[in-house]
Amino acid sequence: MREGTPRRKAGPGAVLPGGRETRPVSSRDRDENAGFRARRGLGRAGVYLAVWIGIVIMIVPFVWMISTSLKSPIEILSFPPTWIPTGHYLEVTEDQWIEVYVVSRDEAAGTVTVQPVESVDEPAGVPAAEGEMTVDESRVDDRIRLRFRNYVEAWNQAPFARYYFNTIFVTLFVVAGVLVTSSLAAYAFARMKFWGRDNIFVLFLSMMMVPQPVYIVPSYIILVKLGMIDTYQALIVPWIAHIFSIFLLRQHFKTIPNDLYDAAIIDGCSRFGFLWRVMLPLSKAVLVAVVIFTIVGTWNSFLWPLVMTNTPEVRPLQVGLARFSQEQGTNHELMMAAAAFSIAPLIVAYFFAQKQIIQSLATSGMKS
Amino acid sequence: MTWLDRLKRKKAMDPVTAALYLVPAGVIVVVFRMVPIASAFILSFFDVKMGRIRGFVGLAQYGRLFQDPTFWSSLGTTSYYVLGVVPISLFLSLFIAVLLNQKLKGLGFYRTVYFLPVVTSLVAVSMVWKWIFHPRLGLLNYFLSLLGGGSLQWLEEPRGIFEMMAGGLGWSWWPDGLAGPSLALVAVIVVSIWRGMGYNIVIFLAGLQNIPDQYYEAARIDGANNRQVFWKVTWPLLSPTTFYVLLSTTIVSFQVFTQIYLMTGPPVGGPMGTTKVIVYYLFEKGFDAGGNMGYASAVALILFMIILSLTLLQRRIVERRVYY
Numbered sequence: 001m002r003e004g005t006p007r008r009k010a011g012p013g014a015v016l017p018g019g020r021e022t023r024p025v026s027s028r029d030r031d032e033n034a035g036f037r038a039r040r041g042l043g044r045a046g047v048y049l050a051v052w053i054g055i056v057i058m059i060v061p062f063v064w065m066i067s068t069s070l071k072s073p074i075e076i077l078s079f080p081p082t083w084i085p086t087g088h089y090l091e092v093t094e095d096q097w098i099e100v101y102v103v104s105r106d107e108a109a110g111t112v113t114v115q116p117v118e119s120v121d122e123p124a125g126v127p128a129a130e131g132e133m134t135v136d137e138s139r140v141d142d143r144i145r146l147r148f149r150n151y152v153e154a155w156n157q158a159p160f161a162r163y164y165f166n167t168i169f170v171t172l173f174v175v176a177g178v179l180v181t182s183s184l185a186a187y188a189f190a191r192m193k194f195w196g197r198d199n200i201f202v203l204f205l206s207m208m209m210v211p212q213p214v215y216i217v218p219s220y221i222i223l224v225k226l227g228m229i230d231t232y233q234a235l236i237v238p239w240i241a242h243i244f245s246i247f248l249l250r251q252h253f254k255t256i257p258n259d260l261y262d263a264a265i266i267d268g269c270s271r272f273g274f275l276w277r278v279m280l281p282l283s284k285a286v287l288v289a290v291v292i293f294t295i296v297g298t299w300n301s302f303l304w305p306l307v308m309t310n311t312p313e314v315r316p317l318q319v320g321l322a323r324f325s326q327e328q329g330t331n332h333e334l335m336m337a338a339a340a341f342s343i344a345p346l347i348v349a350y351f352f353a354q355k356q357i358i359q360s361l362a363t364s365g366m367k368s
Numbered sequence: 369m370t371w372l373d374r375l376k377r378k379k380a381m382d383p384v385t386a387a388l389y390l391v392p393a394g395v396i397v398v399v400f401r402m403v404p405i406a407s408a409f410i411l412s413f414f415d416v417k418m419g420r421i422r423g424f425v426g427l428a429q430y431g432r433l434f435q436d437p438t439f440w441s442s443l444g445t446t447s448y449y450v451l452g453v454v455p456i457s458l459f460l461s462l463f464i465a466v467l468l469n470q471k472l473k474g475l476g477f478y479r480t481v482y483f484l485p486v487v488t489s490l491v492a493v494s495m496v497w498k499w500i501f502h503p504r505l506g507l508l509n510y511f512l513s514l515l516g517g518g519s520l521q522w523l524e525e526p527r528g529i530f531e532m533m534a535g536g537l538g539w540s541w542w543p544d545g546l547a548g549p550s551l552a553l554v555a556v557i558v559v560s561i562w563r564g565m566g567y568n569i570v571i572f573l574a575g576l577q578n579i580p581d582q583y584y585e586a587a588r589i590d591g592a593n594n595r596q597v598f599w600k601v602t603w604p605l606l607s608p609t610t611f612y613v614l615l616s617t618t619i620v621s622f623q624v625f626t627q628i629y630l631m632t633g634p635p636v637g638g639p640m641g642t643t644k645v646i647v648y649y650l651f652e653k654g655f656d657a658g659g660n661m662g663y664a665s666a667v668a669l670i671l672f673m674i675i676l677s678l679t680l681l682q683r684r685i686v687e688r689r690v691y692y
Contacts, residue, residue, distance in 0.1 A: 043594075047467045054464055055481050057562070062484070064507050065496045080510050185393035194386040207401045209679075211623050213647045214672045217654045217664045218407035219400060221416070241396035271385065300489040302626045303647075307655055318491045322630055325495050332499050339492040350487045354480045361486060362570045 069336035070146040074101045076332050087145025090114055090135060097141070103132060110137045147333070154324075154337040159312045163320035170235045170316060171298045177240025178294050179287065185241075186249030187275045191261065201250075208243045212303065220307055234308040235316065239298065244364060245290045252286045253279055292353075292360035299346060317342055408672075411665035418659040429666045439667070441641065442649040448549035449645060450621040452557035453564070457617055461565045462610070465572030466602070479573065483566035490563065494630035497559045498523065501631075523631055525551035526639040550642035556627050564620070568613050575609030576602070615682055622675050623647055646671055 063083070068076065070085040089097040100114035113134045155161070188194075189201050219238065220229070228234040256279060264274045280287065302318045309315045315323075321342050328335050350357050412429060415422040433439050468478055485493060500507045501522035509519035525532075528547025535542070549557070579602065587597045603610075625647040629636055637644030637652075644652075650671065654664025 044470075047470060047472065051464065051467050051472065051478055055478065058481050058484060058566070060507070061493075061496050061500060061562075064500060065492075068499065077505065079505055080513070081505065081507060181393040181396065184389045188386045188389035192386040192389070194383040197386075200390075203402075204397060207397060207405065209676075210401075210405050210672065211619065211675060213623055213625070213650055214668045215401070215404035215408050217650075217661050217668060218404035218411055220655070221407070221411075221661065222399065222404060238396065238400035241393040241400075243397065243401075246393060296487060300491075302489075302491055302629075303651075306629075307651075318489055321489075321491050321495070325491075325630060326634075332502075332505075335495055336499065339495045343488050343492045346487050346489075347484070350484070351480075354483070355476075357487060358479065358483050358570055361483075362567070362574070 065336045065340055068333055069150055069340050070148065071150075071333050072101075072145075072147055073331065073333060084144055085146055086142050088114065089141045089143060090116070091139045091141065099145075100140070102140070105137075106134075111135065112137050112140050114140065150333045150337040151341060154334040155341065157334065158320060158324045158327075158338075160317075160320065160324075160338070160341070162312055163315060163317040166232075166314055167299060167317040170232060171295055173232075173236045174239045174298045175291055175294050177236065178242045178245055178290060181241045182245035182249050182290065183275065183280060183287075185246045186253055187279065189246065189250045190253035204243050205247060208247075216303065216307060223308060228308075230309050230311055230314060232314055235305055235314070242290075242294065245294070248286055248290065248363070249283065252283050256282055288356060289360040289363055292357055293364035296346065296357070296361060297364070408665050408668050411662050412669050414662045416660070416662035416665070418661075421662075425662070429663050433663065433666050433670070438641070438644070439649065442644045442646045445549070445553060445642065445644055446622060446624070446646045448553060449557060449560075449624055450618060452549060452554065453560050453621045454614065454617050456557075457561045457564055457568060458610070458613060460561065461568035461613070462572050462606075464565070465569045465576060466598070468569070468573060469576040479566075479570065482569050485563045486566045488563075490626040491630060493563050494559065494627050497555075497562075498631045501555050520551060522555045523552045524639050526642045527551060529554055550639065552632060552639055553643045556624075556631055556643060559627055559631065560621070560624065564617065568617065571613055572606070572609060575606050579605045611682075615679060618678060618682065619675055622671065622678075625651065 067083055067085060071082070072085070072087070075082060075085060088100050088102050090100045091097055098116055100116050103113040103115055105112050111134050113132060115132050189197060223229050223234050223238075226233075228237065260278060261274060264278055265271075269277065300318060301316075302322070305316045305319045306322070309319060312320070321338055324338050325335055411421075413424060413426055415425045415429075464482065468475055472478065503509065503519065503521045503524055506522070508522065512519060527535075527550060529551055530546055530548035531542045532551065583601050583605065584597060587601050592600065624645050628643055628645050628648050629651075632638050632643040637648055646667065650664050650667040653667060654661050
């Protein structure tokens with residue numbers, strides 16, 4: 001999955017496979033091409049249109065998530081929905097504005113029925129009905145009002161700080177573990193001779209083909225027997241060996257010439273020293289790929305931690321978010337805020353290193 | 369000791385050293401992969417409740433499983449899901465990839481955006497889409513109203529889409545067996561396609577860029593039009609990539625869980641059980657209702673058999689047509 005593979009250009013006069021030669025471009029050809037290009041120009045607009053429709057479909061859910069996360073609970077209920085969160089303000093006296101909720105609008109009479117929002121600091125909720133008043137439309141002004149408070153509120157309604165910590169903690173350990181165990185095992189598979197090496201390797205690879213739901217029940221029982229259920233170990237230990245990483249590293253280690261190994265050994269380098277000082281520094285690109293897909297995989301994993309944890313002390317972010325979503329029910333603005341701050345770290349990282357991340361995740365899928 | 373001795377010694381077979389290097393990964397793989405996979409097979413013949421083995425029951429659990437209508441309907445639902453996701457996702461991502469491969473300006477940007485959902489957690493994605501599908505306040509019904517359509521119940525609609533279409537045409541009667549996947553399941557299918565497309569696009573793009581330009585130019589010189597170029601050059605040369613995407617999308621689709629768990633219900637699998645897929649059925653049996661883990665293992669084994677045989681079948685059928 002290398003990008004930027006050099007594209008072989010076959011210009012005029014180039015020899016095509018089969019020994020045929022392309023004709024040099026004559027002036028007649030150019031004229032024909034002009035008409036062709038005009039038609040293609042129209043096609044090109046269509047191409048851009050199709051691509052952009054797709055782009056909009058990809059982006060809209062994210063925009064909608066952010067937009068919702070910044071609205072007031074009242075604005076959520078407005079249909080048709082607003083894209084830019086808007087607050088309504090009523091002019092009480094000259095240059096004195098208070099925020100109000102719009103209860104209803106009477107287009108014909110030009111009046112608006114509003115309720116004052118008691119206090120900006122008060123928790124979200126529908127204000128008392130007695131505040132309702134009908135005023136002239138001109139006294140109400142709409143301004144963009146982004147309710148960042150939703151994020152604080154969502155954060156505080158569930159132990160998200162703990163969930164965040166758990167996910168980061170688990171991810172760090174899994175990444176470190178995968179790096180250590182995979183490098184060692186890949187080194188053994190690539191460089192050492194021992195009985196049954198290739199059979200063991202094939203056996204490892206075949207394990208990779210078995211989908212997680214198939215072995216999750218026995219895994220649960222094993223973790224119960226080991227006393228690991230509802231501990232960090234349940235989320236870390238089973239995942240610190242990653243077969244695909246071993247495979248990737250082994251393939252890469254095999255490309256490093258044997259002469260290098262011989263030379264290093266003659267110079268008095270130990271086996272481990274060769275791995276540490278020569279092999280790993282030469283495998284930086286592969287190691288980065290391993291780190292990336294391990295982070296993304298651990299951060300986003302759901303079924304495993306859902307089954308293996310049941311207290312907030314060890315519960316990772318995704319499971320916490322799912323619980324929050326099921327508990328909240330109708331507070332869509334809080335749910336969207338929680339969704340937004342849960343995906344934020346990976347999205348930010350993605351924008352800084354999208355090329356590496358795309359490449360790493362595309363590789364991680366290429367199992368078969 | 370001369371350098372030659374040292375070299376000989378280091379190159380000789382050394383099972384002990386090799387074992388030391390293999391132990392850390394090996395122990396984990398054996399304890400948390402091999403043993404569980406083997407036990408899934410064995411456990412399906414035992415009565416296991418809440419993690420305790422109560423006794424050998426032979427094939428009794430398979431017997432009960434095959435008599436459970438919920439099991440069959442969950443298989444049906446999963447098939448609908450796979451048949452919905454795989455072809456559409458394949459078609460759309462190939463379509464977009466071919467468009468993006470025409471040396472568009474800003475390819476990097478387009479690719480980044482299409483890939484964005486892949487990096488986003490499925491939990492968050494499901495929450496956002498559930499809100500988009502909201503029957504009263506959702507964005508999708510708003511768009512429908514802009515287009516002059518009526519609002520739909522989306523995730524709360526148990527009726528099959530073919531039945532609904534027939535209803536839309538004014539037919540009052542439609543055979544039950546042909547109702548098709550519920551609109552709720554279709555909504556989940558849409559989300560899965562949206563989320564997985566970027567990945568397939570990236571794979572297709574890589575495949576397309578591996579096709580040498582000469583073939584295209586040769587075809588053009590021979591007077592081939594766009595359609596001919598696609599079917600005679602791109603499609604056959606891309607077939608290994610297409611085959612890979614087909615296989616991996618199918619395998620992943622069979623294991624759908626998170627979207628169902630977060631978007632449907634309550635209770636999960638609703639409305640009227642029309643979105644209860646096989647992995648959720650497994651989860652429910654094994655971890656929710658009384659923890660009948662032997663039974664869940666039987667389900668797991670059936671799932672494994674299905675995925676395995678589909679993989680082999682696809683390999684068989686497609687292999688002959690794949691141009692290498």
